[in-house]
C-alpha cells in the first residue's frame with residue numbers, strides 16, 4: 212500500500228513521497244508528513260548484522276513506497292560509497308561509558324552529509340517518476356554547513372544545478388574555503404553583501420516569485436530546495452539511529468529490546484526528530500534528550516510549553532545551532548496535537564505574528580519522550596578540555612553541547628540506560644574553537660598550523676576535506692548585493 216503525505220497545516224490534499232520530495236514545502240506553507248509513521252518490518256536480530264546500506268534500505272522503503280526496490284537501492288549505493296572515509300559510514304566510538312555516533316565521516320565532515328549525499332539522487336529519481344523534464348535548480352542560503360554539503364551532494368549530478376548564497380563575512384575560514392573551491396560544472400557559489408537573514412530572505416523571495424518561475428520554466432528550469440524541511444532529508448536521518456542500536460546489539464553492549472537514550476545537539480530540530488521517528492517505527496529508544504547552546508529557545512519550550520523566539524540572538528562557538536526558529540519542530544507540534552492540522556496552523560500563525568505560542572496541557576503531556584537541557588559556552592569548552600584530558604578523545608563544539616547536557620541529565624535523573632550522543636561535526640571543522648578550549652595559547656596560531664597540531668593531539672589524521680582545501684584553487688568569486696540575488700540567478704542560468 213502506498214504511504215501518502217499530507218501538509219501539517221491542512222487536510223486539503225495528499226501527495227506521494229516522490230511528489231513531496233520534489234515540492235519540498237506544501238503549498239499552504241506547511242511541512243509534509245506521512246499520514247502515519249510506518250513500523251519497521253524486520254526484527255532486531257535481522258538488523259544486527261546489516262551494513263549501513265542494508266539498514267538504509269529497510270528503513271527508507273517504509274517511507275518512500277512509490278520508489279521501486281531498484282530505484283531506492285541505486286540511490287543508496289550512489290550516496291553511501293567511498294565519499295565516506297569509513298566503510299561503516301557512521302561509526303560508534305565508545306568513550307568512558309557513552310557512545311558517540313560519529314556522523315561526520317562524509318565529504319564535508321558534518322552530519323548534513325548523511326542526508327545531503329542521498330537527497331540529489333532521491334530528487335532526480337522523483338523527477339523522473341513524475342515526468343519532470345525541466346532541469347532542477349537547487350537554491351540554498353547557508354550559514355556554513357548546509358551550503359557545502361549540498362554543493363558536494365549535487366556536484367555533477369545530471370539534471371541538476373545548484374546555486375549557494377552565503378554571507379560574505381558570516382562564515383568561518385574553513386567553511387568559506389570549502390565552498391569557493393567546490394568543483395563541478397553545475398555548481399555556483401555567491402557571496403552576499405549582507406548577513407545570513409538577507410541571503411535567506413532573498414532565496415525565499417525567489418521561490419515565491421511566480422513570474423520568475425514562469426520565465427525559468429520557459430528556459431527549461433525549475434527551482435527546488437535542499438533545506439532540512441524536505442522530507443527527503445528527514446527520512447535518511449532515521450537510518451543512523453536504527454543502525455546505532457543494531458551496532459550496540461552486535462557489539463554485545465545492549466540486550467535486544469533494552470532501551471537506549473539518544474542525545475542530539477539541536478538547531479532546526481531535524482536530527483532529533485529523525486530519532487523520534489526511529490522510536491515511532493518501533494526501535495527501543497528511551498529518552499530523546501534535546502541539547503541546546505545558549506540560544507536555548509527549545510530548552511525553554513520543553514520546560515514551560517511556551518515557544519518564544521522574542522529574545523536576543525547569541526553568536527556561539529557552535530554556530531550551526533545558533534537558531535531561534537526551529538522549523539522542523541512544526542512536525543512534532545502537529546503530532547502532539549493528535550495530527551490536528553488546524554491546531555498546528557493556529558500555533559504557527561501565532562509564531563509568525565507574535566513570535567510565540569503556547570501548548571495546551573494535553574499537548575504538553577505528549578512530550579514525555581523528550582528531555583531537554585542546555586550548555587553555556589563555558590561548559591562546552593570545559594567538556595572538550597575535560598574529555599580530552601581524561602580520554603584523549605577530541606570532540607567538536609556542537610557535540611560538546613550534547614555531551615555537557617547529557618552529563619547534567621545523567622546526574623540529575625539517575626537514568627542509567629545506555630546512551631548514544633549524536634556527534635555532528637569533525638573537530639577539524641571547528642579547529643580554532645576546539646583547540647582554544649583545550650588550551651588558550653592556540654589562539655595565536657595560524658589556521659592550518661592549528662590543524663597540524665590537532666592531528667598530533669588527537670592522533671586522528673586530518674580528513675580529506677581539510678587536506679583538499681589546503682591548496683585548492685579558488686573557483687568561485689561571484690559576489691552580489693542582497694537585493695540583486697534574482698538578477699544573479701538569471702545571469703548564472705541564462706548567461
Ligand SMILES: *Cc1c(COP(=O)(O)O)cnc(C)c1O
Nearest residue numbers: 477478479480481482531635636
Ligand atoms: C545542522 C547542525 C546541527 C543541528 O542540526 P538540526 O537538525 O538543525 O537540529 C548540529 N550540529 C552541526 C554540526 C550541524 O551542522
